[in-house]
Amino acid sequence: MKKHNIYTMSVARVYPLYVAKAEKKGRTKAEVDEIIHWLTGYSPEELETQLEKETDFETFFKEAPKLNPLRLLIKGVVCGVRVEDIEEPIMKEIRYLDKLIDELAKGKKMEKILRGN
Numbered sequence: 001m002k003k004h005n006i007y008t009m010s011v012a013r014v015y016p017l018y019v020a021k022a023e024k025k026g027r028t029k030a031e032v033d034e035i036i037h038w039l040t041g042y043s044p045e046e047l048e049t050q051l052e053k054e055t056d057f058e059t060f061f062k063e064a065p066k067l068n069p070l071r072l073l074i075k076g077v078v079c080g081v082r083v084e085d086i087e088e089p090i091m092k093e094i095r096y097l098d099k100l101i102d103e104l105a106k107g108k109k110m111e112k113i114l115r116g117n
């Protein structure tokens with residue numbers, strides 16, 4: 001079975017798009033980084049290293065220091081698909097991140113985005 005293109009895409013290629021989407025709506029790069037840290041456990045330095053290495057999404061999530069157990073509370077639709085219905089584990093992690101960035105861009109409070117954490 002052929003992997004979806006997003007798996008082999010560099011996080012560094014998409015990261016600026018996440019930041020731009022947030023900043024366009026008056027949010028910050030720091031908030032994007034906080035979301036990534038909350039979801040994956042990557043420290044700011046570790047995230048920077050992953051971006052510099054141009055790590056692909058599959059590796060980024062497989063090697064994440066500590067996936068947050070509260071991520072399972074993320075529900076809703078992203079890219080036309082219900083996140084909770086996605087069965088493939090890496091795709092689910094990617095869509096969790098997409099959903100959190102969408103929530104940020106829609107003006108949701110960080111406390112709500114990070115599921116009260």
